[in-house]
Amino acid sequence: MTALIFDGVTVRYGRSVPAVGGVDLVVQEGHWTGLIGPNGAGKSSLLRAATGLVPHTGTIAVASGVLRGLSWRERARQIAYVPQQPELPAEMSVLDYVLLGRTPHISYLGRESAHDRQVCLDLLERIGMSPFAERPLGTLSGGEVQRVVIARALAQEAPVLLLDEPTSALDIGRRVEALELVDGLRRERGLTVLSVLHDLTLASQFADSLALLVEGRVIAAGAPPDVCRPEVLQTAFGAAVGVLTDGDGRLLVVPQRSMPPRAESVSDQPVPSAPPG
Numbered sequence: 305m306t307a308l309i310f311d312g313v314t315v316r317y318g319r320s321v322p323a324v325g326g327v328d329l330v331v332q333e334g335h336w337t338g339l340i341g342p343n344g345a346g347k348s349s350l351l352r353a354a355t356g357l358v359p360h361t362g363t364i365a366v367a368s369g370v371l372r373g374l375s376w377r378e379r380a381r382q383i384a385y386v387p388q389q390p391e392l393p394a395e396m397s398v399l400d401y402v403l404l405g406r407t408p409h410i411s412y413l414g415r416e417s418a419h420d421r422q423v424c425l426d427l428l429e430r431i432g433m434s435p436f437a438e439r440p441l442g443t444l445s446g447g448e449v450q451r452v453v454i455a456r457a458l459a460q461e462a463p464v465l466l467l468d469e470p471t472s473a474l475d476i477g478r479r480v481e482a483l484e485l486v487d488g489l490r491r492e493r494g495l496t497v498l499s500v501l502h503d504l505t506l507a508s509q510f511a512d513s514l515a516l517l518v519e520g521r522v523i524a525a526g527a528p529p530d531v532c533r534p535e536v537l538q539t540a541f542g543a544a545v546g547v548l549t550d551g552d553g554r555l556l557v558v559p560q561r562s563m564p565p566r567a568e569s570v571s572d573q574p575v576p577s578a579p580p581g
């Protein structure tokens with residue numbers, strides 16, 4: 305198992321105001337941390353810094369050491385990444401795409417083994433996508449694509465998994481299913497997970513801890529009930545948010561309109577009579 309450590313991480317994109325400004329964050333081994341925050345807060349930038357896709361200052365490390373300077377292959381054995389907007393070759397089959405996740409385990413001139421194929425077929429089975437194995441990616445729905453992209457990252461079998469809003473295109477059932485898949489593999493394999501999630505209810509129900517990023521800085525971090533407090537969320541998101549608890553003690557985070565509730569419900573109104581004629 306491998307912890308993921310951010311120490312004073314800054315991402316600038318050449319601007320004077322950094323997109324990520326000196327973030328310190330530790331995702332404990334085998335734990336799931338949810339990265340939450342308003343649009344443009346720097347969540348994707350922090351994940352992309354860990355993957356090496358954008359330059360950063362400060363240090364990002366896993367148990368085997370600092371990530372900067374690792375080759376692409378070495379880094380991919382440590383960290384798997386589900387981007388917010390993956391680039392997909394439309395003609396490639398689903399199975400071939402998931403097999404790309406095995407690339408860090410295949411030698412430069414080698415081909416994938418029967419084991420590599422089996423790992424990918426098993427993952428497609430677990431996400432209910434086996435019947436789609438030979439379908440070109442370009443023919444899938446948005447939700448099907450998202451599940452396949454998650455499968456590709458899981459096929460990498462890296463100890464650290466980064467997910468950038470992995471369920472935005474999924475319906476409510478597939479959303480929970482995809483997160484349950486990640487959580488099941490986290491428990492089985494001791495994965496360390498850092499995921500951006502805009503749905504604060506799901507973030508607080510799946511993650512062990514949350515980090516709330518605003519304007520590139522972590523303004524609150526800790527157990528979900530400590531971070532998901534109405535006044536904290538209101539300050540961060542600029543909107544009224546209600547925090548409820550269900551019968552099992554799980555948090556439900558819901559937006560609230562600032563307008564007062566309507567005085568009359570539609571059912572209280574008289575039914576208009578049909579026009580004569």
Ligand SMILES: Nc1ncnc2c1ncn2[C@@H]1O[C@H](COP(=O)(O)OP(=O)(O)OP(=O)(O)O)[C@@H](O)[C@H]1O
Nearest residue numbers: 317323324341342343344345346347348349350388
């Ligand atoms: N390649 C880039 N070049 C310049 N600025 C960028 C680049 N990528 C992101 N930014 C800027 O950095 C800031 C943080 O963006 P980022 O995508 O990390 O935020 P986010 O929290 O993931 O947002 P969202 O919730 O909308 O996905 C934004 O102001 C964004 O416009």
